[in-house]
Amino acid sequence: MALCSNRSLIMEREYDLVVIGTGVAGSDVAWHCRKAGMRVAIVDSGDYGGTCGLRGCVPKKVLAGAAELVSRVRGQQGNGIRGAVSIDWPELVAFERTFTDPIPRRKEEGFRGAGIHTYHGVARFAGPDRVAVGGDMLIARYIVVAAGAHARALGVPGEDLMTSSDDFFSLPALPERIVFIGGGYISFEFAHVAAAAGSAVTILQRSGRVLSGFDPDIVDRLLLASVEAGIDVQMNMPLVSIERDGSGLRVRAGRKGEEKTFGADMAVHGAGRVSALEGLDLAAGGVETDRRGIAVNEYLQSVSNPAVYVVGDANAKSPQLTPVAVMDAHIVVDNILGGDGRVADYSVVPSAVFTNxxxxxxxxxxxxxxxxxxxxxxxxxxxxxxxxxxxxxxxxxxxxxxxxxxxxxxxxxxxxxxxxxxxxxxxxxxxxxxxxxxxxxxxxxxxxxxxxxxxxxxxxxxxxxx
Incomplete structure (x- = not known):
């Protein structure tokens, strides 16, 4: 126990490994290293479970599954299938939450049962081998940053009026008019869900191409399907501003001199995500960054502090996909436990967009x-x-x-x-x-x-x- 300058007590605790983040990547690193006999602590500023389980793959697949079912039934009308089908949004969200709500408690109980020490709060570096969490100072041989990602700032007036993709999963009701900002997989997946549920949906893409990581001919086919589903996809529409308009919103987008205004009840941020590194005080840990995030070598190790590794969405050099996060975790575990020098290889990474x-x-x-x-x-x-x-x-x-x-x-x-x-x-x-x-x-x-x-x-x- 040490006395800090503001006279409050700081509890110093020593570990072999401290993991920042409780998503699939951080959890895997913690569990495997603990199984190998290491003294492990794990920290999260939010609910335990990370993006995939709480606000990503798991709830998304529940919503997308409902949209797929509705689309299938509607597509079979006249082929032996009769009768209207619709989505009851509050009931669907309640069903989705039966998957997500148990995760934080189950995760934390699992950690504790394995002998992993759990901490809640904002983690920040306090030295090359130190992480401060509230009144605790965690000292470790290794520190793994698995803090995930969040929506990137767009720097436009009124962006605080946007609804985050995280919050979309818990909407108590689905608005009549929704504008999705950005033409990536988040916007397209949610747009197909919302359209199947009866909302009027618009996607605003800043450039002339959506889903840029996918083959353009395949994307063109999806665009046809999207239009048939009632989704209005607007190209070359960079966001200019968002303003309140009575009970709704006015979304202005377009090239200078060619702006258009779109009325909406909700604007959803789907314009990209960046590593969630704010508040970590990386400089205090001797952890260098580049324009994309933490600078790492091919072993997923900080180039400036070899005690620090980066996995999952916190690693800006990797595709932000759950299976990749798990692969990152296994690479880091092998490098920490065996010193094998296992290299990250993202050359073969299948990906999918769960549209209809x-x-x-x-x-x-x-x-x-x-x-x-x-x-x-x-x-x-x-x-x-x-x-x-x-x-x-x-x-x-x-x-x-x-x-x-x-x-x-x-x-x-x-x-x-x-x-x-x-x-x-x-x-x-x-x-x-x-x-x-x-x-x-x-x-x-x-x-x-x-x-x-x-x-x-x-x-x-x-x-x-x-």
């Missing part, structure tokens, strides 16, 4: 293949007429597959349609293990039929050896 229908991607786009100078062959096509899609009334289904011209190995896969979030994992395995198009044909694997995975043979057949 969903889209999914892995590997290189044509744009990236050209940048790298890789000779490739692309095969694209429509799958809406396939039995698997036509039987459920899905009109928007297709693919684009990229293959190395010389080795015939799969370079990239880009899909739209039912269950593509599952099918894309097959292509991820193929890319990771260097499989060729011939390895995915019916001659090589008798895929289960009927299934969306079976449709792979139609995607690769034109590229396979005759």
């Amino acid at each position: 229908p969903p889209i999914a991607s892995v590997g290189l786009t044509e744009e990236k293949a050209k940048e790298k100078g890789i000779p490739y062959v692309a095969n694209a096509g429509d799958l809406s007429g396939r039995f698997t899609n036509r039987s459920i009334g899905q009109k928007h289904a297709g693919y684009k597959i990229l293959v190395d011209e010389d080795s015939r190995r799969i370079l990239g896969a880009h899909l739209i349609g039912p269950h593509v979030e599952e099918v894309i994992n097959i292509f991820a395995l193929a890319i990771k293990h260097g499989l060729t198009v011939d390895d995915l044909t019916l001659d090589a694997i008798p895929w289960a039929y009927p299934s969306n995975t079976y449709d792979i043979i139609h995607m690769v057949h034109p590229l396979a050896r005759k």
Whole structure:
């Protein structure tokens, strides 16, 4: 116990490891290191559980599942299905909360049961090996920053009037008119949910391209589906300002001299997220930053303080995806426990957008293949007429597959349609293990039929050896 300058008592506690953040990445690091016998403490300024469990993947999939069901039923009208179907928003949110509400208590009880010391409060560095949390000073051999991410500041008048994507999950009622700021996956996923629930929805994208990390041809197909779902997607509409207008909002956007005003009952921030590093006082810990966040090496270790590692969304160099956060955690655990020098590799990361229908991607786009100078062959096509899609009334289904011209190995896969979030994992395995198009044909694997995975043979057949 030490006496600090303001005469209050500071309790010093020593650990092998202190983890800042209780999401999937921080939790995994804490549990694995504790299992290895280390003395571990974990800190969070909010409810235990992190983004994925409380305000990300878990509640999102509940909402998206309801929207998918409504979309499916409406798409099958006239094909043997009759009767109106709708979303009861308060009831849906109550169902969603049966997943999220138990998480904080369950998480903390799990930590304590494992012998991990839990702290609540804002963590800040107080030295290269010290983290202050309220009246406690935690001294550790290793410190892992797993503090997650939050919506980035936009720097426009009235941005405080926006609703965060976090708060969207707990809305007591869904407004009639919603404007989503930004054309990324958060806006598109929520827009499809809101449209299925009956809201008039607009997406404002600052540039001429939405979902920029995905293949543009696949995105164009999704845009058609979005328009049919009643979603108004406005390109080249950077946000200018938001103002109150009676009980609603006036959202102004557009290029200078060409601004438009959109009336809304709610404006939702979906314009990107950044690592949540404010308040950590990184300088006090000797932790250098660059324009993206904490500067880390290939081992996910601070370049300036080797005792500090960064994982999950707090690591701005990695894709902000839950499976990547878990992979980051395993890399850091191996490097802390074994000193193996395990390197982070984000070259094969499948991703999906849970719209109606969903889209999914892995590997290189044509744009990236050209940048790298890789000779490739692309095969694209429509799958809406396939039995698997036509039987459920899905009109928007297709693919684009990229293959190395010389080795015939799969370079990239880009899909739209039912269950593509599952099918894309097959292509991820193929890319990771260097499989060729011939390895995915019916001659090589008798895929289960009927299934969306079976449709792979139609995607690769034109590229396979005759």
